[in-house]
Amino acid sequence: MNTQTASRYRQALDTISASVDQVGVRHQALERFLANGLPSPREEDWKYTALDALERAEWHVPEHAPEAMATEAYPGAVMTFGNGRLTQGSPQAAHAHSLAAHADDARVRQTLGTLASNAALVQVNSALWQDGLLLHVPSGQHASPLFVVHHASEANAMLHVRNLIVLEAGAEALLVEHYHSMPGLPYWHNFVTEIVLGEGARLTHLRLTEESAAATHTGLAVVQQARDSHYHALSVTVGGRLVRHDTWVNLNESGAECQLDGLFIADAQRHIDQHLHVEHAAPHTTSRQTWRGIVAGRGRGIFDARVVVQPGAQKADAQQSSRNLLLSPHAEIDVKPQLEIYADDVKCGHGATVGQLDEAQVFYLRSRGIDADAARALLLRGFAEEALGMLKDTGLAGWLEPHLAAALPVLNREPTA
């Protein structure tokens, strides 16, 4: 990283250091980030996603105070962050707090930063985060549905969001994160979410990434799962110019289960890179991945998912499914499902497909009076359905459907090469 860029990042930390705790830790993280720089495509995990644009841009920490913004009706408690900071008067749900306000709590200090890796994007987040969600559900309690909204309204701001979610034994929560902004705004959202699930805890976690068409959105979610805990995630990505998500789940004790589902729609110039990693570290652990990708226009989609069954993790059960539609000759999809199995009594399988819309199906629908665009939209929605099982179980369909309908690409019949 060149001197000019480095000094800009140091300046950013100086700007916020008056208002944050743990400045020493932050300086260390920043220096590590500056020493190593952003990942390059020479690294296998970054083969398909170049961050040069991120490196070239002149980011600053947000100057504007969080502002009130037009919001939609969310079917639950809402917590709103504007430009990375809690919006004034944002009503809080039980168990949900500003992480910044509790950064000095002993329990937070004990956990924060212990899950996430040393990756560059984590280091820069650790140095520069200003706020985020602290969700702490005590043993046996059920948190009511919580919507956490991240809104960006400042051009060229870098918004490092830090979330910490701790569900104690037997606790349950439904968390929806919604990232969005003013249309066309360039900014960089970089979140790090650390999730600790105690014995028998259950977290249902939907993330809707609906950033502006000029936005960069990067993020890492790390999950540690204890015995019999259950993590069900659904990642829906329909916005942003460049999106990179890493999800890392450790199934540490037997009976732990995770289901990582996702839908991404990369049309226009959008680049969406989804990386998943599941470690089966104990016997009798289960993982499911059901992903659907739609790439159109000059869009680019990457699905790279690795499941590792460690030695001794007998009776592990892992299934990966990745199905993708390639709707334009200028679009590209790269699919890499990987299983690494070091135990001998496991049930693992994966499937990946890339296909196109079936014109015979389109004709069938048109012959019922449905126009061609509506027919294709219906088929795309149908294609996505399998990844969206969470909607039925949680009653979130009514909220998410309009977002999906707005995101489905209107396809002129593009001849595929």
Add this chain to the structure above:
Amino acid sequence: MLKIRNLHVSIGDSPILAGIDLDVKAGEVHAIMGPNGSGKSTLAQVLAGREGYTVTAGSVRYLEQDLLALEPEQRARAGVFLAFQYPLEIPGVANVQLLRTALNSVRRQRGESELDAMDFLDVVKGKLALLGMDESFLYRAVNEGFSGGEKKRNEILQMAVLEPHLAILDETDSGLDIDALKTVANGVNALKSPERAIILVTHYQRLLNYIVPDQVHVLAGGRIVRSGDASLALELEDKGYAWLLPEAGTLEAQEERRP
């Protein structure tokens, strides 16, 4: 209602229909029969607007419009319905969703108001009862995992909901057991009215025991080689098609082609 004149259709360079003339009036039921590869299904698909077929000559008038100039969805909204020989599976799309989207498209065209979910359900429940179908059919993905008979019944359900002026049933009887055949026939008969016309494309006479046609046409080599009343179908059942085929040799070589 439907006037087909000298219709010639090719797939690529291969001629399939070689001069079809057919008049279907409101209130009539016509059966189009013929051996495999005679062009029956091609005729049905061309009327519905399937791409991949080239009309090289002739015309099709439907309710005083040039049918061939209309897009498939415009034909459907104008009241043309094709029950597919091989109905397509649409994973992830519930039957009820397809039916309601389709009906509301057709209603908009007719200048009628769209039906909301509740009103629609009232309409569709009546049609389900007519076809002896369980309500659970509505919430299954369109034709996915349906048996052959269920798929055909689902086609008739769509027809019953859309209430077309001209219904074309492409081998709807093939693969049905006798009970399913009767149910399907009941559904079709319930739709019969002085304002509607029905074209049954079929290989076998069996369906015509339950839906009695006004006219029967035999298609062979891309032409109608014989027309008659319902008794012609019985004669075909008795004698087969061979006696009607002037150039049997060339026809045997001709397989049923699809685009």
